[in-house]
Amino acid sequence: MADSPHNSLQSPLSPHLGVRPNERSNDTRSRILRAAGPVFAARGYDGATVREICSTAGVNIASVGYHFGDKLGLYRQVIHDLRMARAKRFPAPNTDLEKPEETLQALVNTLLARIVTAEESAWETELLMREMQNPTPIFESIVEDVFRPLFDQLTETLRLLVHSELPDHTLQHLAFSTVGQCLYYRVGAKAIQVLIPDQQRQMHYDIESLSQHITAVMLAACNNVSMLQQRPETSGS
Amino acid sequence: MADSPHNSLQSPLSPHLGVRPNERSNDTRSRILRAAGPVFAARGYDGATVREICSTAGVNIASVGYHFGDKLGLYRQVIHDLRMARAKRFPAPNTDLEKPEETLQALVNTLLARIVTAEESAWETELLMREMQNPTPIFESIVEDVFRPLFDQLTETLRLLVHSELPDHTLQHLAFSTVGQCLYYRVGAKAIQVLIPDQQRQMHYDIESLSQHITAVMLAACNNVSMLQQRPETSGS
DNA sequence: AGCTGTTTAAAACAATCGTTTAAATTGAGG
DNA sequence: CCTCAATTTAAACGATTGTTTTAAACAGCT
Numbered sequence: 001m002a003d004s005p006h007n008s009l010q011s012p013l014s015p016h017l018g019v020r021p022n023e024r025s026n027d028t029r030s031r032i033l034r035a036a037g038p039v040f041a042a043r044g045y046d047g048a049t050v051r052e053i054c055s056t057a058g059v060n061i062a063s064v065g066y067h068f069g070d071k072l073g074l075y076r077q078v079i080h081d082l083r084m085a086r087a088k089r090f091p092a093p094n095t096d097l098e099k100p101e102e103t104l105q106a107l108v109n110t111l112l113a114r115i116v117t118a119e120e121s122a123w124e125t126e127l128l129m130r131e132m133q134n135p136t137p138i139f140e141s142i143v144e145d146v147f148r149p150l151f152d153q154l155t156e157t158l159r160l161l162v163h164s165e166l167p168d169h170t171l172q173h174l175a176f177s178t179v180g181q182c183l184y185y186r187v188g189a190k191a192i193q194v195l196i197p198d199q200q201r202q203m204h205y206d207i208e209s210l211s212q213h214i215t216a217v218m219l220a221a222c223n224n225v226s227m228l229q230q231r232p233e234t235s236g237s
Numbered sequence: 238m239a240d241s242p243h244n245s246l247q248s249p250l251s252p253h254l255g256v257r258p259n260e261r262s263n264d265t266r267s268r269i270l271r272a273a274g275p276v277f278a279a280r281g282y283d284g285a286t287v288r289e290i291c292s293t294a295g296v297n298i299a300s301v302g303y304h305f306g307d308k309l310g311l312y313r314q315v316i317h318d319l320r321m322a323r324a325k326r327f328p329a330p331n332t333d334l335e336k337p338e339e340t341l342q343a344l345v346n347t348l349l350a351r352i353v354t355a356e357e358s359a360w361e362t363e364l365l366m367r368e369m370q371n372p373t374p375i376f377e378s379i380v381e382d383v384f385r386p387l388f389d390q391l392t393e394t395l396r397l398l399v400h401s402e403l404p405d406h407t408l409q410h411l412a413f414s415t416v417g418q419c420l421y422y423r424v425g426a427k428a429i430q431v432l433i434p435d436q437q438r439q440m441h442y443d444i445e446s447l448s449q450h451i452t453a454v455m456l457a458a459c460n461n462v463s464m465l466q467q468r469p470e471t472s473g474s
Numbered sequence: 475a476g477c478t479g480t481t482t483a484a485a486a487c488a489a490t491c492g493t494t495t496a497a498a499t500t501g502a503g504g
Numbered sequence: 505c506c507t508c509a510a511t512t513t514a515a516a517c518g519a520t521t522g523t524t525t526t527a528a529a530c531a532g533c534t
Contacts, residue, residue, distance in 0.1 A: 028481075044371075046284055050522060060483055065523065067481095133370060134281075135427055143431040151432055169441040172433065173450045180421025181414045187424050188416065190372055194380040195388055196409065204406040213410045220461035221454040265512080287492060297513055302493060 029067045031057040036078050041123035044130050045075055072136075079131075079138055082124050083145060086114070100160035104178075104218060107154055108211045111182040116189075116207060129186060151175055161222040174221065181214045266304045268294040273315050278360035281367050282312055309373075316368075316375055319361050320382060323351070326358075337397035341415075341455060344391055345448045348419040353426075353444060366423060388412055398459040411458065418451045 035057035039048045050071055054061045068074040115125055128146070131139050154175040159166075162174075185192070185205070192201070272294035276285045287308055291298045305311040352362055365383070368376050391412040399408075422429070422442070429438065 044281075049520080051520085060481095061522090062484090062524080063482070071522065129370065132424060132427055133366065139427065140431055143428050147428055148432060169437060170450070173441075173447070174454075176421055176425070176429070177418045177451065177454050179425065180419075181417040183421055183424060184413055184417025187369060187420060188413070190369055190376065191380050191384055192413070194377055195385060200406060204410075210410070213407070214414065216461075217411075217414050217454065217458040221457040224453075224457035224460065286490085288490085298492090299494080299514090300512070303511075308492065 028057075028059045028063050031059055032064055032067065032074065033078060033081060036074055037082065037127065038123040040075060040078060041126035041130070044134065045136055046134075050074075075136065076138060079127070079142065082127065083142070085121070086124060086146070100157050101215075101219065103157045104154075104161065105211070105215045107150070107157060108178065108182060108215050108218075109207070111150070111179065112185070112207050112211045112214075115182055115186045116210075125186065151179070154178060158218075158222065161219070162225045164225050166225060174218065177221070178214065178218050181217065182210075185210060265294075265296045265300050268296055269301055269304065269311065270315060270318060273311055274319065274364065275360040277312060277315060278363035278367070281371060282373055283371075287311075312373065313375060316364070316379070319364065320379070322358070323361060323383070337394050338456065340394045341391075341398065342448070342452045344387070344394060345415065345419060345452050345455075346444070348387070348416065349422070349444050349448045349451075352419055352423045353447075362423065388416070391415060395455075395459065398456070399462045401462050403462060411455065414458070415451065415455050418454065419447075422447060 032053065036048075036053045039053045039056065043049075043052075050064050051061055053074075054063060064071065064074050068077055117125065128142070131142055155171050158171050158174045158178075162171075192205075196205070269290065273285075273290045276290045276293065280286075280289075287301050288298055290311075291300060301308065301311050305314060354362065365379070368379055392408050395408050395411045395415075396403075399411075429442075433442070
């Protein structure tokens with residue numbers, strides 16, 4: 001009997017083989033992984049079919065069972081590889097600058113670049129978005145590894161920007177305001193496509209313009225901290 | 238032969254029957270409609286099964302084919318009823334006030350109330366969110382009827398708030414910033430649940446606090462319009 | 475070559491989907 | 505009671521899903 005080789009999560013970089021790691025390997029396993037990402041992103045985990053993945057990969061249907069155990073095993077590996085690739089492609093900007101304004105600008109830029117990129121790797125963001133709405137068992141670890149670091153960095157940067165002391169939850173609200181504005185250009189993309197005419201959209205909705213706008217909004221909010229303080233309910237008592 | 242009675246979209250209010258319209262009718266058609274909404278919201282259009290809908294409704298599987306033609310016909314009717322119900326429950330605040338600050342506050346409040354409500358009708362928002370990520374053929378009409386009016390009202394309110402003249406696209410960006418901040422507390426809700434401890438979340442993440450914060454951010458941005466102007470690229474030419 | 479463990483191929487599996495069919499039931503009018 | 509149309513029922517249909525099975529092809533070794 002041939003044991004299946006799907007022990008655990010495995011890096012796609014075969015460290016000691018002759019083929020250069022950056023070169024796209026062409027064995028069955030790699031071809032499945034390359035095909036699975038976009039299909040999972042386009043159809044969702046449930047909607048994606050093993051048959052379509054294997055068809056676009058040009059391999060047999062039984063291969064996914066052999067290499068990854070089952071559909072969920074393949075999905076786990078796709079997410080695993082995705083996180084590795086993202087960490088290398090979008091390194092978090094360092095925060096040790098003395099100019100928090102520039103750190104904020106860089107963070108917003110990174111966030112938007114990750115989110116609204118129309119590159120070949122657009123399926124990665126689509127997949128993460130689907131995880132947020134339809135969490136699979138992997139969701140929590142994704143949040144801790146991907147979202148938490150950026151969220152913490154954002155909160156600390158904002159703490160430097162407001163010159164007075166603010167309670168933690170207000171800084172968190174500010175961080176969510178920043179993330180929310182960025183994320184909307186992905187979440188609401190299909191709605192924006194209906195609301196804003198094509199021509200206008202192509203002129204003013206590039207990453208550069210959007211990140212500049214969002215940064216300006218947040219800087220304005222930070223400079224007016226007085227408005228952010230909860231006004232105590234002025235009830236008659 | 239018994240012709241199927243699924244001519245076109247039909248209002249759930251039977252205008253001339255003895256039963257009071259507000260009273261929940263108990264015929265097969267109504268029971269299917271009441272059961273379908275939450276199921277569609279929880280599983281998505283594709284994920285929802287006619288069998289589960291009919292099972293929770295306590296009716297036969299063939300009933301949906303008889304009363305609505307097919308699954309999509311049922312979905313259309315669910316969306317139709319949803320829009321009617323929302324229009325009555327969340328009337329858009331009137332904008333003829335002379336105090337645009339209060340209009341903005343009211344708009345944000347309405348938006349957040351629609352979005353993060355945990356009421357019995359939470360499935361309605363869930364369904365609209367799913368339409369934004371996985372649009373069905375009905376999506377465009379939803380945007381025009383539901384999103385466009387609120388978006389226009391928001392843009393005009395912001396135009397009154399910035400005291401100088403700004404180009405249209407900047408006002409649109411401001412409107413999207415507002416909507417984006419609100420929407421994030423739904424889109425990112427599952428992520429927030431992981432990022433923020435339960436206790437802190439229950440204290441500072443009610444509709445009141447959030448809408449006050451978002452309104453403050455946007456007012457600060459409007460009062461600092463100078464930062465919103467695109468700084469022309471200071472290239473040498 | 476010949477053997478052995480690994481990988482792929484094609485087909486079949488049971489389960490579940492949306493939809494359809496044909497008979498049973500209901501209820502009102504004659 | 506009979507008739508007839510509207511509605512509900514139970515069963516089945518064909519299609520598609522994830523997964524498994526069985527045999528064939530391949531690669532590495534002595």
